[in-house]
């Protein structure tokens with residue numbers, strides 16, 4: 001029976017169980033802190049390695065070495081202080097029969113902490129009402145399950161891909177992408193690839209770059225209930241009032257940016273938003289300082305020579321300075337910016353043959369192919385920059401990632417596996 005789609009229909013319950021088993025191994029990125037018992041990336045990678053070995057893959061399981069990656073300092077995904085003990089990356093290579101185009105199927109095994117607000121248990125892998133529930137089922141253990149079963153379906157159906165297939169799973173994605181950097185550095189590359197992040201079964205050919213920053217605004221404490229002297233005479237300065245000036249500009253920039261900082265395939269323009277605000281020390285005192293932690297995005301066309309957000313950082317620093325010029329206190333006490341994360345971006349042109357192959361794969365199983373970029377970050381950048389035409393495509397609604405009651409429609413998991421199986425047959429010329 002050379003019908004991977006029929007094989008998947010016949011094995012739908014195994015697919016659901018495998019995804020559920022993966023959710024039951026909590027793999028919270030250590031970078032977020034919290035309960036060490038939930039940080040089991042290594043165990044989950046071993047679980048995947050066993051499965052891929054059984055399928056005939058040649059497995060490479062290795063702990064990234066930050067010192068060996070120091071040559072990437074200043075580039076996306078490099079963080080000198082990340083530690084990988086017990087946190088291996090995984091790559092399983094399936095040699096083709098020769099002559100075909102190669103394919104990389106990649107996911108990240110780590111998840112963000114469960115946080116609060118759940119009505120279900122986040123790590124029991126419960127399946128009810130057609131959904132799998134739990135932290136990581138959408139982002140992105142569903143995608144990992146879909147790509148592994150897609151390959152199994154092709155192989156179990158007796159089809160032999162001409163092109164090489166690499167199935168990979170990286171650690172540390174949620175903490176900035178150093179697992180991916182180590183994966184690329186290890187040389188696990190192909191002609192094209194799928195990052196099976198949740199895209200709601202859309203073809204996400206681009207992702208935005210993300211910058212996190214802390215804007216520190218100076219104030220001067222002083223009794224709120226008493227008459228206030230001018231600040232030059234030692235009077236208090238309300239840092240909340242000064243922070244408001246910046247927050248107003250965030251709104252103005254968003255209103256302006258929507259007309260020109262819009263990627264043609266993104267459902268939303270680049271924006272800037274305050275995510276956290278910390279101000280003041282006492283209810284009786286004017287705020288002596290304000291820290292506005294913000295999130296902003298950038299497009300592939302706005303990258304600097306390092307393929308990073310350096311040019312956008314400089315531009316925003318200049319804008320922050322201009323705002324300070326409009327206020328006498330801020331002119332003499334300009335805010336400072338501390339940049340926290342720069343997660344890179346990339347795109348694969350919609351006219352690329354791999355986009356056409358992915359579209360054909362979807363149409364072959366009766367799903368309309370829709371191209372829509374991702375306005376958050378995914379780890380496709382290093383691959384695209386290394387010559388791998390990479391797309392994001394996977395099951396699950398993106399908006400449910402990182403949410404309480406994260407849930408994956410099991411029907412979408414099956415559809416994603418069928419689409420990827422169909423892609424393998426097409427792109428790698430399986431016969």
Ligand SMILES: [Zn+2]
Nearest residue numbers: 108139140197
């Ligand atoms: Zn993800």
